[in-house]
């Protein structure tokens with residue numbers, strides 16, 4: 669089995685092109701955060717950094733925006749693209765965030781929570797809860813396991829054939845958030861190129 673980070677290192681440049689089609693879904697989830705007032709924003713598994721740029725446009729005034737990813741290549745691509753003094757990039761593990769507790773107004777995850785096994789999803793959400801400020805908010809966009817559709821069936825079939833490449837496993841986001849100790853504040857189901865996605869914002873319960 670290909671180590672997940674090796675795979676993202678290998679395909680980082682191709683993923684950069686692919687990630688552009690996610691812009692609508694990422695905007696949808698960002699709209700659930702009160703980013704105008706946010707001073708500290710963390711994108712976990714930031715990939716090539718699209719959400720960092722979109723969040724940067726929404727956040728007004730002085731702010732501290734951090735993108736964290738385990739893949740060196742993803743961090744390098746993000747760095748090439750984002751020269752803004754507001755954006756800081758860190759190579760690190762989502763399950764062991766190298767960040768202080770109680771320090772972020774907003775935490776963001778796009779197409780990353782569903783990469784992890786069930787037990788690790790709870791570990792990741794525990795880390796999110798630790799770094800969020802008491803009144804901070806989490807927003808997530810993920811592939812949704814609920815509504816059946818033809819593109820979803822095709823995706824699941826391809827995933828069985830290429831599990832190392834198509835490694836986002838659709839999840840019931842609201843249930844994962846609840847199991848991880850988060851209360852959903854807002855949520856919306858949508859489609860991304862025929863695949864069902866859910867956006868949600870949540871706070872620790």
Ligand SMILES: C[S@@+](CC[C@H](N)C(=O)[O-])C[C@H]1O[C@@H](n2cnc3c(N)ncnc32)[C@H](O)[C@@H]1O
Pocket residue numbers: 672673676677687690712713714715716717718736737738739742760761762763777778779780783836
């Ligand atoms: C499907 S991509 C999503 C990238 C980006 N959030 C987006 O929506 O375009 C998942 C990202 O999570 C990163 N990742 C995987 N495991 C990780 C871990 N344990 N810690 C931090 N990042 C991780 C990968 O390197 C990859 O960049």
